[in-house]
Amino acid sequence: MKAAEKQGGARQATYLWVWGALLALTAVTVAVAGLDLGRVAVAAALAIAAVKSTLVVLYFMHLRWEGRLVIKLLIPITLVTLAIFIGLTYTDVLRR
């Protein structure tokens, strides 16, 4: 089972579950936008988007079964770089 999973990624049912979860989370994000959450709304929308993209990257893009450490590390490195860009720019804008 493990060897078969390594080559083709997940079982077919897993993809369908992930798809269902992605659609459900889309419904949740639309519903949450309907509530008046004020400042928390952006955080909620971004958190849901982060969960959705993690599901896509891990399951649809097979990163969960990726054997090469270099490839596994690329996305975290890119995200940290981006976080530094955004973080530093934002502190500058906020304190001006």
Place this chain on the structure above:
Amino acid sequence: MSERHVDSAGGRLGMWLFLCTEILLFGGLFLLYAVYRFKHSAEFHQASLELNRFHGTLNTAVLISSSLTVALAIHSLAEGRLRRTSLFLGVTLLGGLAFLVVKGFEWGEKFAHGLYPGSPELLAGPKGEVLYFGLYFMMTGLHALHVLVGLGVLAVVLALLLRGRVSRERPILLENAGLYWHLVDVIWIFLFPLFYLIT
């Protein structure tokens, strides 16, 4: 087995590196968005009311589903089921086309209301709305361009699959095309709430 040596891990690594540059490309635009939204939050909210939430939600579902079908195509190829693979690829292509059609209607609606970059109606309004629509057209336009490129790549892969140049033994082209398609989906997952669901 092919006579040529195929380095699939190397091919994957190259594709992921390219995808990371794409993340940084859109990341820069998201940064612009974040700063302008902070400076003009009320006007951003006002401008976002112009967008059609139904179109945005529909396109999210369409793109997520086409991500599923391309994943299933790769899965089918790994099982050696070529007919299923081409069928799922065909459905993926239809999904991408549907996305662009909806996007076309959506943009057409905006144009009809006099909302396009540099339109007199828009320039007469508050500055924050000019910035919002500038970013909206730039980011969804760049994203739609990526959908178009993805469709082209997937169509080529489908043609190669039918000619036996992409097969169970040589799936790398389909796998990398799939990775690109999923990335386009991931970018939309962020564009959707940030433009359509501002409260």
